[in-house]
Amino acid sequence: MQKIKPFDHLILILGALFLCAPVVMALMSSTHTAVDVHSNGLSLLPGGNGIETYTKVLTHRGGFTGDVTGLLMLRNSLIMGLGFAVGKIVLSMMAAYALVYFRFRFATLLFWAIFATLLLPLEVRIMPSYQVMSELHLLNTYTGLIVPLLASATGTFFFRQFFRSVPDELLEAARIDGAGPVKFFIDVLVPLSKTMMAAIFIIMFIYGWNQYLWPLLMTTDESFYTLMRGIKSILQVWVGSQIPDYNEAFALAVLAMVPPVAVVVIFQRMFIKGLTESDK
Amino acid sequence: MAELTLKSVGKTYAGGVDAVTDVTIDIKDGEFIVLVGPSGCGKSTLLRMVAGLETVTRGDVQIGGRRVNDLDPAERDIAMVFQNYALYPHMSVRDNMAYGLKNRGESKAVIEERVAEAARMLELGQYLDRKPRALSGGQRQRVAMGRAIVRQPAAFLFDEPLSNLDAKLRVSMRMEIRKLQQRLGTTSLYVTHDQLEAMTLADRLVVLNGGRIEQIGAPLEVYRKPASTFVASFIGAPAMSLLDAHIEGGQLLLEGHALARLGNAAGPVTLGLRAEDLRIVDTGLPMRVDYIEELGAQRIIHGMVGDQALAVTDTHDTPLGPEVRVALDPARLHLFDAQTGRRMDKRVEQVSVPA
C-alpha cells in the first residue's frame, strides 16, 4: 500500500498540539497561584497550589448569597446532564416508535410538526421561550432547566432511523408470537436498542452538561447554578479586580470539562458509533 | 392439524397494483404445498395473507374450516419461518422459542417441556442458552423452526427459509425440513423461487406467475405435463427448449424438418423439448453446436436449429464436430398453443425421422 511519510505524522502532531495544548495548559495553570500566573503567564508544568485551589473552588461559599460552592454547581451540572439524557431518550424513543410502527391518521403531519423543530434552534426563540417559562412559573426549577431543551427532535430523528433499520420480520414474528404494541416495544425494541441508547446517552449527557445560554436565563437563584453558569459569574467578578483569580477560573474550567471529556475518551468507540452510525 | 383453504383469494395494493388474482387452493391436512415462481409473482404476498401480515382484498382464507380473514396473526394458529430467521437477537435460544407460548399464557411446565422436545428434535439442546449471534446460519434456521414447532400450530408457513444458507447447507436443511414435517404431520405452505427446492419438497406444487396460478400438481406431474410454456420453462433444469414450429398437412415441422405425424389442426405451435428426452444420433435433426456444458456424469450440448436454441443431454464424452444430429421421442414432445402458451393435446399418429 501507500508509504507513510514523516510529513503525515508532522501534520497530525501539529494538529494534536493545537487542540490539546490549551487544555493541558489550563490544567497546569490551575495548580499555580493567581499571582504566579499573573506574573509568569500560563504554565506547562504543574505548580504547588493545586490542592488549595481545588479545595477552595469546590467548597468555598461564594456568590451574592454566599451559598454557592463548586460542589453544588457540579451536582447541578450532573442533574442537568443526566436529566436531559434520560428525558431525551424516553421521549424520543416513544415518539419514534409511534411514527415508525403505527399506521394512523395525521402521521405525516405529526412527523413534520416534530421535525420542524430541527430547523429553529433554541437560540433563535430565546426571548419568547423565556417569557413562556416565566408565565408557567418554571424559572429556577429543574423542570424549567431540562424539559424545554427536550423540544428538539434530534433524538426522535435518530431513533426513527434506527427503528427503520430494524428488520421488518422481527415485528412480523412478534405479531405471530402474539405480542401487542406495548409488549413488542418493551420486550423486543427496547432491549434491541440498548447499544444505541447508550451511545445517545453519552452524546446527550455531554450536550446537557454543556448547556450555557439556557441555564443563564432560567436561573437567578444561585442554588440552581451549573458549572457553566459559574464560569459566567466568575468572569463578572473579574471586572475591576487587580489580579483576577486566574487559577480558580482555570480550576472551574477543568471541573467543567473533565467529566464530558472523560466520558468521550473512555467510551470513545461507542461515542463515535452513536455519532456517526445508525447500527443495525 | 388442519386443512387450509384459499377461495378466490385476491390482493390489490393501495396504489391499485394487483399482486394476487383469484387464487383457489385446497390443502389437505398434513399436506406439504410449495408455492413457486419468479420474484414478484405474488407467492410471498399469498403466504403473508395466510399469515395475517397482509390484508385479504378479495376471497376467503380458511384454516381448519374457520374463516380467518379478519383475525390477528397470533389468533390464526399458524407459525412462520422467515428467510432472515427473524430471531429476537437479545433473547437466548430458549427464550426465542418460548416467547410465543409465554404470550399465550402457557404454564411454565408446558413451555419447558415443549422447548425441550423441540430442542431434542432439532439437536439444539446444547445451544439453548446462547444468543442467536453466537450460532451459525444453519443453527439459526433450526431455532426459527423450533420456534414454529413449539407452538404446535395448525399450519407451518415457510417464507424462503433456506435462501440465506450456502448451497451445501441448503440441501441438507431441505431434507431435514421434509423429514420433520412428515414426522409432525403438520400442514405446510412453503414459498420458494428455487424450482429444485420446490420439486424435492412438495407433495403438490403451485406454480404462480403474475399473481395467478399457472398450475397445481404433484412435482412429477408438473414436470411431465407442464400446463403452459411458463411452467415448462420454469420447472426443470436445464430449462425446456421452446421452439417455434408449425403443423402442416398432419406433419409437425421445425425449421423445415418434419419431426412427427400429428392429428392436430394445422397452424403455428410452440414445441417444447426437454434436453434429456433428446439423443445425439447419426441421423436426425441437424443442430449446430454452440457450446458444451460439462457436468461430469453428463454433458449438456447447447446448439442452434436454424436460429432457435436447443439443449441436448448427452452421456458420452466423444468429441463432437460443429454439427450433430438429434433424435427425439415423439411421445415426449410437448405442444403449446403459439398464442396463449397453454398446453395442447397432441395426437401422435406416426413417427417420421427426417433424413
Place this chain on the structure above:
Amino acid sequence: MTDTPLNMVEADRTLVMRLRAWWSGETATPAKRVQFDRPLTPWLFLLPQLAVVVIFFYWPSVQAVTSSFYLEDPFGFGATFVGMENYTDALNSSEYLGTAAFTAFFCVVVTALALGIGLLLAVKADKVIRGAESYKTLLISVYAIAPPVAGLIGMMFFDMHMGPLKDLAAWFGYDLKVGINYWDTATALIVIAVWKQIPYNFIFFLSGLQSVPVSVREAALIDARSGWRRFWDITLPLLAPTAFFLLVINITYTMFDTFPIIDVIVKDKPANNPMTLVYKVYLDGFKGNDIGGSSAQSVILMGVVALLTVLQFRFLERRVHYG
C-alpha cells in the same frame, strides 16, 4: 457543541427524500411493511414529545412572531401594535446590518477553516498506522469541551497581561487588543470557534473515509497513480455526503452554538466588538429590554435559517453523489 448527532449522513438523505416527496404531494411510504393498526396507542406514545414540542417550541415561536409586531413598554404597561416597524427599524439600522455582515463573514471563515483542518487531519489519520489510535483519541477529546469553557481558555490565551498569544503577536511587533480592537476580537473569536469545532468534523470525516470499502480503495490504487488524483477523483466524491452534512452542521454551529464563546469574550460589552445576530437578539431582548425589536430579529433569523436549509437541500444536494 451541537446535539445534532448521529448517522445524519444517512438520515439526511432520507430527510431530503421525504422533503421531496412532500413537496410533490406524494404520500410517504410506510416505514414498515407491517404496522400496528390502532387508532389510540400511537397518540399515547407521541403525547410526551408532542406536549414538549407544542409548549416549548410552537408556543414561543408563535409568540416571537406576534410580539415582533408590537412595541412593548419597558416597564410592562402593555404593548402597542406597530406593524412592520420593528422590522424596518432593524433592517435600516447600520448596527444591525454590520452585525449581519460580520455573522456572514464569521460563518464563512469558521466553516471553511474548521472543515478544511478537520478534513486534512482525518485524511492523515486515515493514512498512518503507527499511533493511529493515540492521534484519534487526542484529536477527539476536545469535542466534549463546552463552548463557554473553550471561550474561557481562549480568553486566557489572548489575555492582555499573561496571554501567550498576545506575547506572540508582540514578538511580531503587533499589539493584540482583544476586547478593544474590533478585528483583534474577531480573530480571537474565529480561532476559538474553529478550535472547538475541528474534532467534530474530524470524527465525521474519519468515519466517512473509513467506510470507503477496501475494494474501492484498491481499485483506485490500480486506476490512478497519483495520490492527489485518487483523493480528488475517488475519495472526495465518496465523502461528499459527509461533507454536505457537515457544511450544514458547521453553519448552524457558527450561527448559534458560538453564543457562549462570544458571551465570554465580549462579556456584555458590545461597544466596538463584533458579535453575531443571535447574540444581538439576546442583547437587545434581555439587556436592552427591546422585546419587540428582539422578536423581529428572531423572526428574521428564523427566516434566514429556514431559507438556508431549503437552499442547501435544493442546490447542494443535487451535486452530491449519494452512494
